[in-house]
Amino acid sequence: MSDSSSLPPVRLHPEAELARDALSTPLLSRATRLARWAGPDTRVDAGGGLVEEQLPAAAEALGLSGDDAAAYASEAWRVAVDTGLVEIVDEEAGTVGTGAELALLTGGSPQDVLGVWLAALETVIADACVPDLDDLVDAIDTGGEIDFSSLDWDPEAEAEFLDGVLGNLYLLTASEDGPGDAPVPLPALAASMIVPSDMGEPTNDVLEQVSDAMMRLDDQFRVLAPVGLVDYRPVDEALMADADADADAEAEAEAAEGTSAAVDETDVSRYGMVRLTPLGLYGLRSRLLEAGFEAPAVGDLADKGADALLDGTATFPQVAARAETEMWLARRESLAAARELLAAARGLDAGAPLRRLRCQQALSLLGAEAEPALREVLDDPELGGLARVWLTEAGFSDVPAPSQDLVFWLTVDTVAAQLAAEGNSDELRALVEGLAAQHGGFFAAAWRVDHPATADVLEAMGRLHPDKRIAKEARKAAFKARSQQGG
Template structure:
């Protein structure tokens, strides 16, 4: 019944099906092949259950005389045609809506395989204990700027600068608030004109909330000895978790959604193109306001004024101050919000483990540069390669990728790993690429290295199969090479060959990969 209810909800929200009798065959086609793939995170194999629910709904419509017998026949005919097409639609990432794509990127693999989760439910339903949806999944570790840097940035936030100016203006003029501590209408009008601020009422409420000003009855006192970061923590709470009535972004509904929007950006830890922000707001069902809808660029500009977003018109991303403030807010709410360790001072295994945890590219790059900066090239190569001898392909791939940045000064350190069977092909490749003397790769070693690098690429390939298939079409191994890969003694060889069998666009190469995977499985069993 939950599935039937979800179908009815989506039909009402997106297809103007306001009464049960409004259902048509076209509505079912639009629901199951367009709306569902865009809105619902669900594995392709769940399609049969959804189509079955649609058939149950048709039976109900017929039994309650909402539709006639001929209409029921037409609906069932459409559902028969839809049934084999829906799994393909659910698996087609090009059909995903923006919200579904973003939440999938944040950790859709954490969902149970048989779970069917509405993206709108992630936004609208209260969190349930043990919920495993992306919106309720554990927060990722974040890299925070040094406290001294953050504290020095707080006074430069335009919103707080204007709030302080308003407080000084009120005190200098001997002006008093209302008995409820609010800014008087006449003072708000004068402040807007004299201080050239857009919303004095908002600034005053912020000043009171953060302690920049203290109010006792109609008497006001300037806040003293305030910790800048305490003021900023209170500012973030005020901006994203207070009823501001549209004063922050210019739209009431967007102000109400700011916590969810900031939470998404916190989890992504990456800039989002402004046009896609508009798509995201539409996907989560945010009500449009006015004839032109929500002015996303203007909302982003306002968030930059508040110190939440980095200034710019191309992308939306959180400022370092916003990251820190949101983490404080999460902590106050009892939500675990881990801080990412500074890996530049870690040992090699800790560095590799941290890089594999999925940190943002900018933070990873800073850590790698800092880590290499504290070591000679020879020491860096020895520590990195030594820590991944016998390790999984992913760890080995990270180490080899970092070592590839090193110059000829690391030659002797790299050469020492020619005796390691797993690292030998990589060491030979490193030496050869720098014009240094090196043994020739045997055919078996070349095959092993190909499998190893493809194993490293598997997580990204599963996340974006189209991009992987395109890359393989341009630079993938030839059919003759794939046919021989099954002979490689590599723990991931079966998975790699199965991936190639699913991904390669060349039919002969894909067929060769599937045959090789069969041989590799048989070899492993034998």
């Protein structure tokens, strides 16, 4: 995952809906049933697990049968203990009782339920990082102890790898240009952890690492699916039986690249497909917040002031910024909201142009009732330009014409905001070309604009304009602006 501590905002489902999802997950529902099944005769071993002779009865209570029934029952019991649905009453006697958390699942709030589910999630994520049971059995030495060195298993590295994969899955789900709710091919997710971003054609060694990572992730997602973190379509068993085939290796490479004319969607899906559930998105965000990441969710700013809204949405993608703003406006009367937004948009600091852009976008969502607030700032040197734009676009008459100084100031402010929001985007390049074309003497006048970002804007225009002569004019104007500013 990226080293940045700030992540894209996510849209979470309502907590009541997420709590219902949590209660219906296979693992938590089994743990709950075992907590209710446990009684005075239930016995546990020194580690808190059900004694072996009681596993068949536990499996029967869960309606499970088959070779894996005891393992599923044991897992559900461990989750029941770890989440507090069951508590160990007497460690020496191995007796248990009902845990305090069990009542929360029926009488608690949605947050209480989700708290229990998050505890279950931590248990399952920890389990997913443990080697396969068969490998553990093979690693038992003559003294009956597990020889961890023979497993080639580093618990910290394994946990870090899975955290990284889940972080990348979160990013893909949250990003507006990502797949969203669509499943992600397992090879692509494995490649995101293995293949360097600047690598062209992956080497055979790298492809082998991706293949190994896929197999690890296939095992791990099979463990994570029952707790409701992901929807997972496992790797086709037939592929694993023929993993060395050249055609399979080629298809893995193409699937890892994410696009291929030779591999259709059905073929890619055979290598595993994973999707973060709405509950999983909630769970990973909670873990990221706990780890110190800034992981915003749409709606976080709805009850905060306009200053928090404009600063908070400054780096949001366009769709998320609009959704957050709509939620903020829905709680306020339009005229008061417009006045609060305009007051928060003032300033000459580096973040002010982008605040004013977000303010303008927010004001565009308001109707005619906001007009008085816009007319009140017509003479404001920082807000008068955007006020005239709003009033004109809203169809109001008697809008005073702006002075040339105000036009140039607003132009510099707008370009500065676009630079902060999008960087050197195609849209900004088109804006720069349009400005230079519409006003022949733009650079001769623009360097005099009394705006803190004037020199930076002119430098950017020189960098972005494709015409070498015009780009040179912009750079010369930027030099004059810096000289005027004394720097």
